[in-house]
Amino acid sequence: MSSLSNKLNSSLKSGNALQRLLLVNVGLFLIIRITFAVTSLFNVPVFSFHDVSSWIAIPSNTSQLLLRPWSVFTYMFYHWDFLHLLFNMLWLYWMGAIILEYLGAKKLFGIYIMGGLFGALAYVIAFNSFPIFANSVNVSFALGASASVLAITVAAATLLPDYPVSLMFIGNVALKWIAVVSVLLDVINISGDNAGGHIAHLGGALFGFIYIRSLRNGTNLTKWMEILSDRFSGKRGKMSVAYTRKKSDEDFALHKKAKQEQMDEILDKINKSGYGSLSQSEKDFLFQMSKEDQK
Numbered sequence: 021m022s023s024l025s026n027k028l029n030s031s032l033k034s035g036n037a038l039q040r041l042l043l044v045n046v047g048l049f050l051i052i053r054i055t056f057a058v059t060s061l062f063n064v065p066v067f068s069f070h071d072v073s074s075w076i077a078i079p080s081n082t083s084q085l086l087l088r089p090w091s092v093f094t095y096m097f098y099h100w101d102f103l104h105l106l107f108n109m110l111w112l113y114w115m116g117a118i119i120l121e122y123l124g125a126k127k128l129f130g131i132y133i134m135g136g137l138f139g140a141l142a143y144v145i146a147f148n149s150f151p152i153f154a155n156s157v158n159v160s161f162a163l164g165a166s167a168s169v170l171a172i173t174v175a176a177a178t179l180l181p182d183y184p185v186s187l188m189f190i191g192n193v194a195l196k197w198i199a200v201v202s203v204l205l206d207v208i209n210i211s212g213d214n215a216g217g218h219i220a221h222l223g224g225a226l227f228g229f230i231y232i233r234s235l236r237n238g239t240n241l242t243k244w245m246e247i248l249s250d251r252f253s254g255k256r257g258k259m260s261v262a263y264t265r266k267k268s269d270e271d272f273a274l275h276k277k278a279k280q281e282q283m284d285e286i287l288d289k290i291n292k293s294g295y296g297s298l299s300q301s302e303k304d305f306l307f308q309m310s311k312e313d314q315k
Contacts, residue, residue: 037125038116041132042109045165049099069100077161078140080147080216084158096136098163108165111173118176118183118195122287122306123235128172130242131231135171135224142167142223143216152211162216167224170206174199174228180290199225236287238280283309 052072059066076094079085085092099105112132119128143162147153153160176183177199184192203225206218231241240246286302298306 036120037129038113038120041116041129042112045097045099045105045109045112048097049102049105052098052100053102072098072100073161073163077163078143080144080153080156080160080162081158082144082148085144092137092140093133095140095161095163096133096165096168099165100163104164108169111169112165114185115169115173115176118180119172122179122290124309126246127240127242130245131172131175131228132165132168133245134231134242135175135227136165136168138171138227139167139220139223142226143220146219147216153215160216162220164217166217167220169224170202170221171224171228171231173202174225175232176228178229178232179287182291236284279309 056065056067075088076091076098078091078095079088099108116128116132119131140162147157147160177195181194181196183195185195185198187193203222206221206225209215210218210222212218234241282305286298286306289297289302
């Protein structure tokens with residue numbers, strides 16, 4: 021366990037945002053399930069599924085939620101069933117790689133967290149609003165990365181709707197249709213046994229769509245998270261000595277606006293004609309912007 025912990029810690033420090041999200045989800049799953057399995061062998065399990073869920077899954081009851089507010093974050097990294105974890109991590113890996121390539125690490129992390137928070141909000145509001153949930157609101161809880169993953173999926177599809185995805189036995193399918201089918205399946209199953217989960221998924225999907233539309237209009241809804249992330253990690257701007265005239269606020273704003281306009285033009289070109297239609301200079305600019313976002 022000590023060796024596993026050291027390896028996970030090393031990977032967390034050296035990996036990119038996608039690798040870190042995958043490792044946190046998988047690492048938490050392994051710690052919980054291995055501890056449960058080993059202690060169960062001695063017929064003295066230290067906790068049960070409900071014990072763990074009562075601490076890190078998000079409850080639908082608002083009174084319980086006020087007693088453990090951290091659960092709005094922890095639930096989106098917590099899985100108990102292996103298949104639940106497996107499918108979420110596969111989707112996160114595939115769709116997260118697209119966001120990482122085109123928007124960078126900070127925005128990928130921001131979409132994951134905010135998508136999860138939107139999913140939590142939708143889940144709690146629904147269970148405390150609709151009469152169908154009146155008998156289960158005091159005992160229900162949600163867990164898993166599905167809302168965050170669907171937020172990333174819809175964000176990628178909104179950013180690059182015609183991005184080709186190769187599916188076994190089907191061939192290439194535009195990313196927008198994968199997102200549409202995913203959302204429709206959640207809508208269809210919203211009254212099923214896992215109603216809370218599907219409602220949370222839809223909350224995440226809504227944020228993914230809103231985020232990209234807002235980004236195109238020049239508003240980054242996860243900017244505050246990027247600032248907090250930099251401060252928490254201790255990052256500071258590199259000190260440099262220069263003898264040129266310092267840029268004024270107006271010069272800086274104009275420069276930033278020009279870069280954003282160029283980025284918007286490139287993204288529009290990708291939407292219409294695909295990534296292959298970009299010139300080498302446009303690809304270099306996109307790559308540079310992605311690298312700057314990961315600093």
